[in-house]
Amino acid sequence: MIFRYASWMTDELSILADITRKFFQTEFLPYVERFHAKKKVDREFWEKAGEYGILAASIPEEFGGAGGNLSHDSVIFGELGYTGDMSFGLFVHNIAVHYVLAYATEEQKQRWLPKLASGELIGAIAMTEPGTGSDLQGVRTSAVRSGGEYVINGSKTFISNGQISNFIILVVKTDMNHGAKGISLVGIETDGLDGFRRGRNLDKLGMPGQDTSELFFDDAQVSAHNLLGGIAGQGFGQLMKQLAWERLMLGIIAVGASQKAIEETVSYTAERHAFGKPVLEFQNSRFKLAECKAKLELLRAYVEKCIGKILCGELGAEEASIAKLTGSEIQGEILDECVQLHGGYGYMREYLVARMYADARVQRIYGGTSEIMKELISRSLMS
Ligand SMILES: Cc1cc2nc3c(=O)[nH]c(=O)nc-3n(C[C@H](O)[C@H](O)[C@H](O)COP(=O)(O)OP(=O)(O)OC[C@H]3O[C@@H](n4cnc5c(N)ncnc54)[C@H](O)[C@@H]3O)c2cc1C
Numbered sequence: 001m002i003f004r005y006a007s008w009m010t011d012e013l014s015i016l017a018d019i020t021r022k023f024f025q026t027e028f029l030p031y032v033e034r035f036h037a038k039k040k041v042d043r044e045f046w047e048k049a050g051e052y053g054i055l056a057a058s059i060p061e062e063f064g065g066a067g068g069n070l071s072h073d074s075v076i077f078g079e080l081g082y083t084g085d086m087s088f089g090l091f092v093h094n095i096a097v098h099y100v101l102a103y104a105t106e107e108q109k110q111r112w113l114p115k116l117a118s119g120e121l122i123g124a125i126a127m128t129e130p131g132t133g134s135d136l137q138g139v140r141t142s143a144v145r146s147g148g149e150y151v152i153n154g155s156k157t158f159i160s161n162g163q164i165s166n167f168i169i170l171v172v173k174t175d176m177n178h179g180a181k182g183i184s185l186v187g188i189e190t191d192g193l194d195g196f197r198r199g200r201n202l203d204k205l206g207m208p209g210q211d212t213s214e215l216f217f218d219d220a221q222v223s224a225h226n227l228l229g230g231i232a233g234q235g236f237g238q239l240m241k242q243l244a245w246e247r248l249m250l251g252i253i254a255v256g257a258s259q260k261a262i263e264e265t266v267s268y269t270a271e272r273h274a275f276g277k278p279v280l281e282f283q284n285s286r287f288k289l290a291e292c293k294a295k296l297e298l299l300r301a302y303v304e305k306c307i308g309k310i311l312c313g314e315l316g317a318e319e320a321s322i323a324k325l326t327g328s329e330i331q332g333e334i335l336d337e338c339v340q341l342h343g344g345y346g347y348m349r350e351y352l353v354a355r356m357y358a359d360a361r362v363q364r365i366y367g368g369t370s371e372i373m374k375e376l377i378s379r380s381l382m383s
Contacts, residue, residue: 001014001017001018001078002017002075002078002079002081002082002252002255002256002259002300003017003074003075003078003255003300003304003307005304006304006307006308007304007308008071008304008307008308008311009071010071013071013072013075016057016068016072016075016076017075017078017079019052020052020054020075020076020079020080021079021082023049023052023054024079024080024082024083027045027048027049027052028045028083028085028088029083029085031045032085032087032209035087035209036087036208036209038209039163039201039208039209039211040163040164040201040209040210040211041087041088041089041164041209041210041211043119043122043164045088046119046122046164047118047119047120048119049088049090049119050117050118050119050120051118051119053065053066054076054090055090055093055097055116055117055118055119056097056113056116056117056118057072057073057076058070058072058073058094058097058098058101059097059101059113059116059117060101060113063109063110063113063114063117064113064114064117064118065113065117069311070245070307070310070311071307071311073094073249074249074252074307076090077090077091077094077249077252077253077256078252078253078255078256079256080253080256081252081253081254081255081256081257081258081259081260082256082257082259082260083256083260084257084260084261084264084352084355084356085209085355085359086206086207086209086210086253086359087207087208087209087210088209088210089122089124089160089161089164089210089211091160091246091249091250091253092123092124092125092160092161092165093116093122093123093124093161093165094123094249095123095125095169095242095245095246095249096116096123096124096125096167096168096169097113097116097123098242098245099125099169099185099228099238099242100112100113100116100169100187100228101113102238102241102242103185103228103229103234103238104187104228104229105229105230107225108187108225108226108228112167112187115167116167121166121167121189122161122164122165122166122167123161123165123167123168123169124159124160124161124162124165124167124168124169125159125160125168125169125171126156126159126162126168126169126170126171126215127139127156127171127239128156128157128158128159129141129154129155129156129157130155130157133158134368134369134371134372136171136183136236136239137179137180137183137236139154139171139172139173139183140154140173141153141154141155141156141170141171141172141173141217142154142172142173142174142176143170143172143173143174143184143186144174145174145224145232146221148223148224148225149221149222149223149224150172150174150186150221150222150223150224150226150227151219151220151221152170152172152186152188152195152217152219152220152221152222153217153218153219153220154172154217155199155214155215155216155217156170156214156215157199157202157213157214157215158202158212158366159212159213159214159215160210160211160212160366161210161211162198162201162211162212162213162214162215163198163201163211163213164211165190166189166190166191167187167188167189167190168187168188168190168215169185169186169187169188169228170185170186170187170188170217171183171185171235171239172184172185172186172235174227174232174233174235175232175233178233180236180237181233181236182233183233183235183236183239184227184228184232184233184234184235185227185228185229185234185235185238185239186222186226186227186228187226187228188220188222188226189222189226193220193222194220194221195217195218195219195220195221196215196216196217196220197215197216197217197218198213198214198215198216199213199214199215199216200213200214201213202214204362205358205361205362206355206357206358206359206360206361206362207358207359207362240317243317243320243368244310244315244316244317244319244320245310245315245320246367247320247321247323247324247367247368247373248303248306248307248310248315248320248323248324250323250324250327250328250363250366250367251299251302251303251306251320251323251324251326251327251328252303252307252327253327253363254299254303254327254328254330254331254363255296255299255300255303255327257331257335257356257359257360258292258295258296258299258330258331258334258335259296260352260356261292261334261335261338261352261353261356262289262292262293262296262334262338264338264352264353265289265292265337265338265341265342265353266280266289268341268342268345268351268353269285269289269341269342272342272343279341279343285341288337288340288341289337289341291337292333292334292337292338295330295333295334296330296334299326299327299330302322302323302326303323303327306319306320306323316380317376317380318376318377318379318380321368321373321376321377322373322377324367324368324373325370325373325374325377327363328360328363328364328370329364329370331360331363332360332361332363332364335353335356335357335360336357338353338356338357339353339354339357342354
């Protein structure tokens with residue numbers, strides 16, 4: 001279990017952790033090679049995840065969910081990281097769910113949440129554009145009101161779940177004359193939407209099983225009822241408020257993945273012999289793994305504290321940024337050591353640590369780069 005000793009852990013959450021681990025072991029990991037080859041996860045797998053309640057842990061029961069909260073999501077994301085495979089784009093689906101939970105009108109919640117819980121709708125969040133990533137205020141995708149509809153034009157890139165999602169939280173400008181105040185979020189149901197097109201499924205350094213795509217909108221018309229929360233110009237504030245959970249989630253995944261990498265490397269070095277003894281018996285191997293373990297335990301303690309704070313509504317932006325920055329940096333350092341301790345086999349994709357090493361690199365880039373995290377943390381020093 002990833003968060004066994006956390007102050008917020010309960011028997012119910014322990015059971016959820018066990019069930020989730022079994023689910024990933026039996027329903028996900030045996031199929032990842034197929035997902036890698038197809039460059040996306042099967043829709044049937046999403047529906048199965050829906051049946052197990054994995055897509056809807058924090059959706060209230062009245063909307064078809066399991067009625068949990070962020071502690072349930074945290075346990076699930078710890079286990080997702082521990083699979084060592086990032087094909088399943090649950091984190092962006094979960095982000096879409098939390099936007100709907102936090103900001104949607106009652107009618108929107110009724111319309112979207114039950115389908116997001118079952119997997120009938122697969123979620124994505126589309127902020128990044130070819131011309132702007134870190135600087136969100138610079139988005140150019142426009143949504144112009146025309147009667148009862150918005151007409152959307154623009155393009156997005158690097159969108160996780162971009163090929164398989166059919167529900168996108170789209171970041172648009174409803175007022176091109178304003179920066180942050182002109183930004184709104186629109187919930188887009190893509191099935192049968194004229195003027196919407198998916199571009200390439202992008203070829204990445206890692207995460208081969210996860211679809212990351214371009215999206216294009218050419219005079220796509222959606223009902224004005226799809227504006228998230230129903231009031232234009234609130235998107236930037238909505239994005240900022242959700243970022244704490246999004247960043248913490250990446251820190252949680254880093255804990256699970258780092259634990260998996262260390263366990264994998266202990267097993268490998270115990271079996272692999274050099275100079276007549278297991279590689280694990282060299283002092284260097286034990287010391288390197290000891291350093292990895294020490295880093296992991298410090299990270300785990302910090303992330304557990306942050307989860308406790310977000311459950312009370314007290315997690316600050318800088319703490320979430322520290323969890324994301326430190327989590328992704330430590331995950332990268334640990335994976336680098338684990339590859340080294342595997343020798344040449346650590347560079348071969350048939351070994352888990354090689355794939356995890358490639359997957360880990362993006363953790364320092366998406367969800368806000370390490371540099372942006374440092375910018376945010378440094379602001380708290382000066383206030
Ligand atoms: C695999 C993958 C999946 C992704 N999934 C999604 C998704 O689902 N939805 C989505 O909207 N986006 C997604 N992204 C996009 C991701 O969030 C952006 O790539 C990221 O925010 C950085 O933006 P950028 O690529 O435009 O880099 P830029 O903003 O151009 O940054 C380039 C460099 O400049 C640095 N920099 C920028 N501004 C500053 C500053 N103020 N101070 C110091 N340094 C700075 C950055 O840190 C970086 O090193 C994904 C990206 C990848 C690679």
